[in-house]
Amino acid sequence: TRKHTIAVIPGDGIGKEVMPEGMRVLEKAASLFGFDIDQKWHDFASCDYYTRHGKMMPDNWKEEIGRPDAIFFGAVGWPDTVPDHVSLWGSLLQFRREYDQYVNLRPVRLMPGVPCPLAGREPGDIDFWVVRENTEGEYSSVGGIMFPGTEREIVIQETVMTRVGVDRILRFAFDLAQKRPNKHLTSATKSNGIAITMPYWDQRVEAMGEQYPDVRRDKYHIDILTAQFVLNPDRFDVVVGSNLFGDILSDLGPACTGTIGVAPSANINPEGIHPSLFEPVHGSAPDIAGQNIANPVGQIWSAAMMLDHLGETEAAAAIMRAVEQVLATPSARTSDLKGAASTQDCGKAIADAL
Amino acid sequence: TRKHTIAVIPGDGIGKEVMPEGMRVLEKAASLFGFDIDQKWHDFASCDYYTRHGKMMPDNWKEEIGRPDAIFFGAVGWPDTVPDHVSLWGSLLQFRREYDQYVNLRPVRLMPGVPCPLAGREPGDIDFWVVRENTEGEYSSVGGIMFPGTEREIVIQETVMTRVGVDRILRFAFDLAQKRPNKHLTSATKSNGIAITMPYWDQRVEAMGEQYPDVRRDKYHIDILTAQFVLNPDRFDVVVGSNLFGDILSDLGPACTGTIGVAPSANINPEGIHPSLFEPVHGSAPDIAGQNIANPVGQIWSAAMMLDHLGETEAAAAIMRAVEQVLATPSARTSDLKGAASTQDCGKAIADAL
Ligand SMILES: CC(C)[C@H](C(=O)O)[C@@H](O)C(=O)O
Ligand SMILES: CC(C)[C@H](C(=O)O)[C@@H](O)C(=O)O
Numbered sequence: 100t101r102k103h104t105i106a107v108i109p110g111d112g113i114g115k116e117v118m119p120e121g122m123r124v125l126e127k128a129a130s131l132f133g134f135d136i137d138q139k140w141h142d143f144a145s146c147d148y149y150t151r152h153g154k155m156m157p158d159n160w161k162e163e164i165g166r167p168d169a170i171f172f173g174a175v176g177w178p179d180t181v182p183d184h185v186s187l188w189g190s191l192l193q194f195r196r197e198y199d200q201y202v203n204l205r206p207v208r209l210m211p212g213v214p215c216p217l218a219g220r221e222p223g224d225i226d227f228w229v230v231r232e233n234t235e236g237e238y239s240s241v242g243g244i245m246f247p248g249t250e251r252e253i254v255i256q257e258t259v260m261t262r263v264g265v266d267r268i269l270r271f272a273f274d275l276a277q278k279r280p281n282k283h284l285t286s287a288t289k290s291n292g293i294a295i296t297m298p299y300w301d302q303r304v305e306a307m308g309e310q311y312p313d314v315r316r317d318k319y320h321i322d323i324l325t326a327q328f329v330l331n332p333d334r335f336d337v338v339v340g341s342n343l344f345g346d347i348l349s350d351l352g353p354a355c356t357g358t359i360g361v362a363p364s365a366n367i368n369p370e371g372i373h374p375s376l377f378e379p380v381h382g383s384a385p386d387i388a389g390q391n392i393a394n395p396v397g398q399i400w401s402a403a404m405m406l407d408h409l410g411e412t413e414a415a416a417a418i419m420r421a422v423e424q425v426l427a428t429p430s431a432r433t434s435d436l437k438g439a440a441s442t443q444d445c446g447k448a449i450a451d452a453l
Numbered sequence: 454t455r456k457h458t459i460a461v462i463p464g465d466g467i468g469k470e471v472m473p474e475g476m477r478v479l480e481k482a483a484s485l486f487g488f489d490i491d492q493k494w495h496d497f498a499s500c501d502y503y504t505r506h507g508k509m510m511p512d513n514w515k516e517e518i519g520r521p522d523a524i525f526f527g528a529v530g531w532p533d534t535v536p537d538h539v540s541l542w543g544s545l546l547q548f549r550r551e552y553d554q555y556v557n558l559r560p561v562r563l564m565p566g567v568p569c570p571l572a573g574r575e576p577g578d579i580d581f582w583v584v585r586e587n588t589e590g591e592y593s594s595v596g597g598i599m600f601p602g603t604e605r606e607i608v609i610q611e612t613v614m615t616r617v618g619v620d621r622i623l624r625f626a627f628d629l630a631q632k633r634p635n636k637h638l639t640s641a642t643k644s645n646g647i648a649i650t651m652p653y654w655d656q657r658v659e660a661m662g663e664q665y666p667d668v669r670r671d672k673y674h675i676d677i678l679t680a681q682f683v684l685n686p687d688r689f690d691v692v693v694g695s696n697l698f699g700d701i702l703s704d705l706g707p708a709c710t711g712t713i714g715v716a717p718s719a720n721i722n723p724e725g726i727h728p729s730l731f732e733p734v735h736g737s738a739p740d741i742a743g744q745n746i747a748n749p750v751g752q753i754w755s756a757a758m759m760l761d762h763l764g765e766t767e768a769a770a771a772i773m774r775a776v777e778q779v780l781a782t783p784s785a786r787t788s789d790l791k792g793a794a795s796t797q798d799c800g801k802a803i804a805d806a807l
Contacts, residue, residue, distance in 0.1 A: 176645065182644075182652070183644055183645035184644050184645055184646075184651075186645075187645045187646065188648055192646070215572070216571055216683050216684055217570055217571060217683075218569070218570055218572040218573075219572075237647055238646045238647065238648075239648075240649070242611070242612075242649040242650070243649065244649070244653070249616075250616055250617070251615075251616065251617075252615060252616035253613065253614075253616075254613070254614045254615070254649060254650050255611050255613050255614075255649070255650075256611070256648075256649040256650040257596070257609050257610070257611050258609065258610045258611075258612065259608070259609050260607075261606060261607050261608070262604055262605065262607075289697070289700075290536075290537055290538050291530065291538055291540075292538075292546070292591070292696075292697070292700065293591055293592065293610060293697070294538040294592075294593075294610075295594070295596040295597065295608060295609070295610040296596070296608050296609075296610040297538075298536070298538055299606075299608045321700075322700045322701050322703070322704035322705070323736075325679055325701055325704060325708070326707070326708030326713055327708075329571075329683060329705065329708045330570055330708050330712075342646075343646070346646065346675075347676050347679055349676070350676035350679060350680045351676070351680055351683065351705075354681075354684050355683055358684075359677070359680055382677075
């Protein structure tokens with residue numbers, strides 16, 4: 100039988116609560132669709148680990164993780180113990196870079212049973228992808244502070260874009276758009292205000308677009324693009340953005356379809372040189388952690404994306420059908436979707452529906 | 454009688470169409486409330502001017518403008534002729550900096566008669582301010598390109614924050630929050646990903662907050678904050694953000710209340726050393742320019758903000774009552790609000806209602 104090796108990293112907060120549900124559904128899918136999951140759990144990449152060891156991960160974390168077929172990740176961050184930039188740069192953001200997971204792929208899809216905050220939108224109306232550059236751009240650690248502690252403090256941080264980095268994410272996005280029925284790509288920019296990197300981004304979009312004459316392309320400045328997500332979400336097909344803009348759009352998009360609690364994401368190294376990482380869009384949510392009320396759908400949908408990536412397309416599709424069915428059942432939903440189910444109840448319901 | 458000297462700069466596209474309506478209402482207000490408007494129109498800060506002179510403004514633009522009590526601005530940009538970053542950095546963004554208009558103040562308010570894209574929200578539910586830093590931050594022109602034209606291209610742009618720049622916008626925002634019934638300030642951050650400038654921003658918010666013990670403060674990362682604008686817009690009172698984050702939030706906010714077509718903004722130099730500038734949030738809208746269908750309410754509401762700033766609070770309040778009355782009248786609305794009125798019809802209706 101086919102075997103997939105998975106590194107399982109629950110992380111912090113509700114990550115530890117939703118991960119077992121993700122694994123429950125994954126194991127159920129394995130038994131139904133005839134493949135094996137070889138799982139190895141890791142306690143690092145968490146603030147608990149930091150408290151015990153003074154760092155987010157062991158120095159030999161790459162060895163510890165080995166060469167899994169994929170990484171299944173929960174959520175990281177516990178700001179009361181570790182500042183967010185320390186916990187994130189020491190874990191998730193490090194994976195993205197060191198494993199060169201330069202594509203962050205996130206669906207925006209209005210699902211049945213999820214109450215939509217936008218008036219008059221039905222499941223089927225909103226269905227697009229956000230393709231986010233995931234390694235460079237605004238997320239840099241280059242810069243510093245001058246005259247620290249004085250009135251004259253100047254703080255500088257550099258945004259760094261490279262031809263290689265920009266072109267490869269654009270290629271992925273154009274390829275994806277070309278496979279979609281509408282063949283439509285929207286680029287997020289801010290070249291009117293951010294006057295060096297963003298005009299460059301625009302140029303590369305133009306240049307790449309010439310290689311895809313069948314893909315219709317447009318661009319919006321990020322300010323008005325966020326407005327368009329609310330006013331005309333049915334207008335989009337594939338939206339590509341820099342690290343920061345993609346980050347914003349991939350929270351806003353799911354919010355426009357009801358909740359970020361159900362949204363998944365894939366951090367992909369398309370060449371397969373390094374493992375790709377699958378995680379819900381939501382964070383560790385300290386405010387609701389420990390109450391067993393977190394919505395496990397983001398984690399479970401991430402499992403489906405992971406299986407897709409591993410070639411288990413049938414199992415992935417079956418999980419999505421089970422997710423849709425459970426979301427459409429009021430009693431199986433968690434409290435964020437006005438249900439009363441616990442995290443486990445919801446996970447079990449999806450495993451059963453499978 | 455009181456006299457207010459106004460520099461009038463219509464700019465490009467629909468700026469030239471909505472400005473006369475702004476002036477119509479302003480003059481009507483002057484005659485009703487007993488003050489004089491001394492207006493001087495300028496054709497620069499427009500792409501037409503650029504086409505004729507090869508630059509957006511004359512070298513002696515400051516002399517040309519003189520020392521008005523305020524600048525009333527339309528919109529600038531005509532990307533078919535002049536790239537956006539050239540037209541904007543050569544006009545609006547230059548005013549903001551050279552006149553040290555470090556506060557960009559923008560209301561987010563659900564108005565009667567404006568169809569809200571969010572389900573179940575009524576006028577009164579959404580009513581907050583976005584306070585945007587308006588001179589530094591992500592809008593820098595510092596940086597450059599290495600290995601241009603080669604595969605190795607590296608493009609760098611620096612975000613620059615200063616203690617002075619951050620503290621003065623925070624002070625303005627806290628002062629504003631303190632005057633509001635809810636005394637609640639929300640800071641937009643991204644300190645988990647943007648690891649140098651944003652943790653600094655957070656620190657300054659904390660430090661300033663200690664001077665305002667009666668103001669409740671919270672912070673959200675920009676990604677989840679955009680989601681909260683859609684999901685819980687009634688949660689906000691005063692939202693403060695950097696130049697870029699404020700830009701995004703002040704388009705998204707008005708979109709959540711129906712349209713950016715009616716939103717105004719004030720670019721303020723609080724010390725009054727330089728003139729402040731008042732402009733609609735929308736741009737020059739080349740797609741609808743020349744059709745006489747642009748919504749003039751953003752320009753007219755900006756006139757009200759300008760009068761407020763000039764101490765004509767009664768006239769400002771009267772304009773807002775007239776705006777609300779006209780927005781609630783289907784036949785007086787422009788097509789973006791599903792009416793059939795022309796730009797002039799709508800402007801005249803507001804002047805009459807006054
Ligand atoms: C036109 C553009 C440069 C400007 C900005 O980003 O500041 C506009 O979007 C605004 O919000 O006033
Ligand atoms: C936690 C944070 C650093 C992260 C990001 O900004 O990339 C998260 O918001 C995400 O979208 O995966």
